[in-house]
Amino acid sequence: MPYFELLCYVFIYSLSLIFPISSNTHDIAFYQILHWESAPDSLKNSVLLGIIISLIFYYRHDVLSIVSNFLKLVFTFKKPQSIDEWLFIFILLSYLPYYFLRTFLNLQFLENFATPIWMACSMLIFTFPLVFAEKRNRKSQRMIDWSWTTVLFYSVIQSLSIIPGVGRQTLALTAAFGLNFRSSAALKFVLLSYLPFLIHQYFSPQKSIVFSNPDTSFLSVSFYALIGVGVLSFLIGLVTINYLNKILENHSLNKIMIYRIAASLFILYYFLFYKAN
Numbered sequence: 001m002p003y004f005e006l007l008c009y010v011f012i013y014s015l016s017l018i019f020p021i022s023s024n025t026h027d028i029a030f031y032q033i034l035h036w037e038s039a040p041d042s043l044k045n046s047v048l049l050g051i052i053i054s055l056i057f058y059y060r061h062d063v064l065s066i067v068s069n070f071l072k073l074v075f076t077f078k079k080p081q082s083i084d085e086w087l088f089i090f091i092l093l094s095y096l097p098y099y100f101l102r103t104f105l106n107l108q109f110l111e112n113f114a115t116p117i118w119m120a121c122s123m124l125i126f127t128f129p130l131v132f133a134e135k136r137n138r139k140s141q142r143m144i145d146w147s148w149t150t151v152l153f154y155s156v157i158q159s160l161s162i163i164p165g166v167g168r169q170t171l172a173l174t175a176a177f178g179l180n181f182r183s184s185a186a187l188k189f190v191l192l193s194y195l196p197f198l199i200h201q202y203f204s205p206q207k208s209i210v211f212s213n214p215d216t217s218f219l220s221v222s223f224y225a226l227i228g229v230g231v232l233s234f235l236i237g238l239v240t241i242n243y244l245n246k247i248l249e250n251h252s253l254n255k256i257m258i259y260r261i262a263a264s265l266f267i268l269y270y271f272l273f274y275k276a277n
Contacts, residue, residue: 046233
């Protein structure tokens with residue numbers, strides 16, 4: 001694969017991992033449209049590692065506080081009191097329903113829905129609950145208001161991201177906004193609770209239920225090129241997280257939602273009408 005395609009892949013995949021625009025849809029549909037070969041797991045791992053490090057670096061103070069408070073509880077056998085002491089548990093709890101569905105249930109039937117048309121439909125349909133949740137968000141809840149009940153609701157909603165094309169970020173933000181969390185508190189928890197997803201995906205021998213491509217000529221990419229991919233995705237991740245914070249604080253997700261709708265309709269048009277002819 002030419003380096004131009006490699007750079008485009010890193011840019012698009014890195015953005016789609018942070019923005020609520022469905023990384024799987026971009027990974028499958030747009031590369032079929034462009035007639036580019038799908039990226040192998042080695043390249044995806046480099047991008048994932050860069051995004052993981054960017055999230056940890058951006059929220060480094062929160063991550064250090066969460067880990068240190070959890071270790072303090074482990075060694076002192078005390079019951080968690082503050083939100084900082086609960087966050088580690090809440091983040092893991094939010095991931096459990098999704099992990100259970102992926103690990104213990106036979107979800108191979110989802111391969112039948114891993115098509116550009118289905119994924120575009122999912123991407124389009126699940127845009128509207130996010131728009132509704134953001135518009136109706138009373139923004140009355142702060143970071144300290146995360147609790148067992150809110151995390152349980154949040155975890156159940158985001159576990160639906162096993163459906164191809166929906167997008168984990170889309171469902172996580174929908175749940176957080178539906179619970180009336182302020183934009184900053186919603187996004188911080190959404191991105192912090194994203195770390196278990198990314199880490200599991202990074203170490204998983206199968207990148208997702210249906211999206212894995214271990215054998216391709218892309219594996220000839222040199223070790224130094226993969227290092228460069230990780231660094232580039234790290235920088236893109238930092239810029240994207242900062243931008244997403246700003247638009248949520250000062251504006252809304254309208255532009256991103258318009259993009260989701262436009263991209264979905266374009267994919268549907270291409271595969272239902274243009275390619276069919």
